[in-house]
Amino acid sequence: RSGEMAKLTQLIDNEVFRAYATYATIVLLKMMLMSLITAYFRISRKAFVNPEDTASFGKGESAKKYLRTDPDVERVRRGHMNDLENIVPLLGIGLLYALSGPELSTALLHFRIFTGARIVHTFAYLIPLPQPSRVLSWAVGYAVTISMAYKVLKTTLYL
Amino acid sequence: RSGEMAKLTQLIDNEVFRAYATYATIVLLKMMLMSLITAYFRISRKAFVNPEDTASFGKGESAKKYLRTDPDVERVRRGHMNDLENIVPLLGIGLLYALSGPELSTALLHFRIFTGARIVHTFAYLIPLPQPSRVLSWAVGYAVTISMAYKVLKTTLYL
């Protein structure tokens, strides 16, 4: 089976594919970080949603008061949701784009701008920065994804 | 490195893989459209969720009244969420299905029905059409995904 492994290794050795792997992983790790930030705010603000999560605060009314929404928790959750909505398209379209044979420099430009835009978006959402910083960083990531989708469809179109 | 690039090009030249790339991209672009529709309704209905988004409407109470939920905005968001819940499985299972060596005509049938069902689902949700149009279009996409998952597991099962 060494022949097959060689082929797989060659896929991961391709520079465009390596760039995709690197940036896709970074942007997914950034998204995963939102779970930890949500947990941090839930614990520090004492704002939970499941009764079993407040059991350690005692029983009855004393624990029930921690079953509440908190503006900071909800803000992180909206940022997390926005990540999902935008990173899922990037994952799929970016993989197909990486396989569609783009120039390495063009591909790097797409991946770097998308990743940078999503990091700026996270800061813009969590601090929060005044608008239009959040909407602009969202739009940049969106436009980069559209640009990759155009290349994929131009290369592969098979309806 | 031309040998590696050739191999990648060959992957994207495979007709089943090209069909997957085309339909996965179309269905992801359709999902991304939901963000724009949400933005359109938020602006036209003046219904926002982040205080910084209403800053341009003035300060204090005059801006605060636009921090509210709107039924049309919430409807689009539910459609977007349903897309995420159903298109994420399609992305993963569809890719593995495309690599599992299906007949081209069978694969095209799966991809076309899934994509059509999700487009009908979007119209059924947003207009909205009377039930059972939404639940049926959802079920068709769901069943197509299960059918592809069955083929993947039959081909690859390695526990």
Added chain:
Amino acid sequence: RSGEMAKLTQLIDNEVFRAYATYATIVLLKMMLMSLITAYFRISRKAFVNPEDTASFGKGESAKKYLRTDPDVERVRRGHMNDLENIVPLLGIGLLYALSGPELSTALLHFRIFTGARIVHTFAYLIPLPQPSRVLSWAVGYAVTISMAYKVLKTTLYL
């Protein structure tokens, strides 16, 4: 085109890739099951969110009372959302990990633990089991994903 098909077949014949395909499909099917459980609770608890879904219960006030949230429905939906937040990273990072040439036994360990942790997480959320069962099962899946991301970045890093 038989040469190309052979190459695709070889990819799916690689044991690590087959293991990824199997476990990714299982974990996606498990996530899709959440839709059915949500539908089951919506119908049995008569708790709907779209007016067109309650039309069969009659018109006006008699149907309107079924437009309400139900704690069991909301619990399943939170479990579904947690799946999305954690299975999307697994899909992307797991695919890249499978292509990064890990040892078969190490890869199997990662995929099995992740899948097991997400199944335990679902039971812990839906029954619900007392904490820390839910948070621990979540953390195990999270740690396995981080471990795979580390391997991907170590193998492919190309910034």
